[in-house]
Amino acid sequence: MSYNTNEIQRIEEKWQKFWDEKKIFKSEMDAAKEKYYVLEMFPYPSGKIHMGHVRNYTIADVIARFRMMQGYNVLHPMGYDAFGQPAENAAIKRGVDPAEWTYGCIDEMTHELKRMGFSYDWDRGLSTCDAEYYKWNQWIFLKMYEKGLAYKKESPVNWCPSCDTTLANEEVINGACWRCKSEVKQKDLSQWYLKITDYSERLLEDLDTLKHWPERVVTMQKNWIGKSFGVEIFFKVKDSNEVIKVFTTRPDTIFGATYVVLAPEHPLVDKFTTSANKAAVEAFKKQVAALSKSERVSGTDASSESRHDAPLAGASGVFTGGYAINPVNNEIIPIWLADYVLMEYGTGAIMAVPTHDQRDFEFANKHQLPMRIVIQDPARPDLKVEQMDAAYVEEGKLVNSAQFNGINNVEAMRAIGEWMEKTNIGKTTIHWRLRDWLISRQRYWGTPIPMIYCDCCGVVPVPEKDLPVALPEKIKITGQGGSPLAYCQDFVNVKCPKCGKPARRETDTMATFFDSSWYYLRYCSAQDTSQVFDKKGAKYWMAVDQYIGGIEHAILHLLYSRFFTKFFKDIGLVSVDEPFVRLLTQGMVLKDGEVMSKSRGNTVDPDTIIVKYGADPLRVCILFAAPPEDQLEWSDGAVDGSWKFLNRLDRLVEDKFKGVKVNYTIKDLSGAAEELERERHATIKKVTSDLETYKFNTGVSAMMILINAIEKFAPKDEIEQAVFDQTLRSFVLLLAPYAPHLCEELWQKMGGTEASIIKAKWPQYDESALKRSVVEVVVQINGKLRSKIDVPIEFTSDQVRDLAMQNEIVHKWVEGKPIRKFIYVPEKLINIVI
């Protein structure tokens, strides 16, 4: 029987059925065994899986199966992030029911995942659109509300005109909707927020405990949280009682402040705008207000300088006519407005130090504002304002700064901050970039926010016993005019739980990031309908030992999940601080150098590969082609290679495996058999460590090297046949996480007694079997490779030197020249310097 398409289909179907029926991957708590929780970021059920899924889940599956074979109690669940816009868009476009559409996709996707042979415990499967799941979304929301972490706020929000809904700050990419790319506008709405900012400090601090996260993800989160130490400095307004609070991270430059700039929306602007400047200021405010955030942000972006549609491009501003007093030297300085100062950050007002801040420098040049140098480069301490063509932003010594002259500016930051606090002209503060999380969505296909508005009692939370607030079925979705639930009278009208009078339900639904912020906890007890998740289950399984997913979730999803975990810890439901111990971010799958995507039309359907080659060759190919974190350039030809590799193994077992078992050690062997036995041990070592460090590609290549050796080996007697057979047994075990179907089949053929190869013991190697008595040592002359010699490992440096000198080629090179240096790296290399 050869490893052809029919046979592959037969084998793969056979074992998939077997795993399913025998529930081989069912996981149960067992205090006696060490647990290992492997999790991939659950998919949005779009129906078909794509190569990105295949890569993500294959990586996870290899890890899961490897840990199973090592004897860990592995939890490896799968579910669906099923709420969201595509289902609703399908409903709008084609009139289908979002629920029906979604469940259809889930069925299709489940079928495809099973065809890949992934080792999921399907009994723990979940879909976030099940009432049984989103009920607990609502429960969590109520808990947060109870703790003051969920609140409603009227505020300008990002509005996507195309999706007809609001977006979180995090969902706005360069001023455009992250999903549909249309430009985002501002709009005032009353929205539900989660107070993630209460957790800023912990979210930041605990990043340091995530030793097994990619450095760059940690950095990205740090930047996103954006803690900055600074000083709020109080500038009195001249001829007025008003005080402008300015936030700066550079108090060391305060003596160089030559003007103050406010955001146009700043509430104090009218207080000091002079009548002569009023018209210009009003016109400017209007102009800025008309800009969307993206236009405003791109104004001074160097890359967009050539834009013709941005009339305000290039740090535009206007003089108010008012003046402020610099508290450190009582200087009278003008107050300006500028579009580049944002009301949302800091205090909405800045002090401008054009000599030491590039933006201020450009603004001052454009509007002819004064400058003064307060930091000098100690190496060239004679910089003059007239010579500057850019701000000086390096370190240096303070000048023109009264009692602080001569101090290094970095040291001065603290000294000046402390001095200001003492003299009451400022106070040191901490500012965060992180904003509260807007979760309201004017959408149908999501979790209804469980709140009720009563004319008598105000905002009333839905009592726990009334959960879930079910999403009404079969309603008409047009995609127009905000929340679809608002048009569903049966849903909206409700009796107030407090006073019993007619009241109205909240008609917004939750952002789907809410759903995905805690699903990993739900898996710990997915069948439990009585509570959000079982504390004991969470205690046993959490944290996730290995989480795998795309880098695109480096900030949002991971930050929200960390926030939820900390919240659950605070209300006593979990004992861990962080949800994910290890994080692996897999690289993208490319085709012809571009990201594989539907919009580019360069996708390869995994299904066609499975039909043509089978799931095992696809798995091996995708793991062999590149390290998991790197981009992967897809090529059909590479699957051919993996297929050949598996085919060769199949033939070897079929034709040459005899099932001979003889007890032997490497000492009983010699020649080719000894060599093969050594390679067997070396390969076990290599593949095991590669699996532990996620170098799946070199793991495969190690196995390819071994199969080359096995093919060359011709057993001469029974003990050599035993070596041959033993090597094949080890081989099949090592390959099992990569190509599980074929390995199950071969393991059975080889007489494996376990129900599944997954229950077989992971092969062990013997370090002493790896040692050779004679090693090849490279001989370099002046660092250039000239010869190689065989050296017995017990030889001393002097003995090796003598041996090297006897070598003919070495002799030829060295003859008649004095040896300056002799370097010997044991068992590796000799370098003779002449």
Added chain:
RNA sequence: GGGCGGAUGGCGAAAUUGGUAGACGCGCUAGUCUUAGGAACUAGUGGGGCGACUCAUGGAGGUUCAAGUCCUCUUCCGCCCACCA
């Protein structure tokens, strides 16, 4: 503009972390054989040279007995973030 990664044959990539550059695979070339298949097997495959040799890890310097790996400068590419004060 900021941050983080990259750059090695025709292609995907290895390189024990400073020690034989190109493992392994794809592709290609030549050959063998057959039950003509998606074959399989054998040999070869970075450039130059008949050769001994020599030149090669984006580019230019440097440190070292020894550099793909460390340092300085530089070019290009990818990703993430961005008037964040």
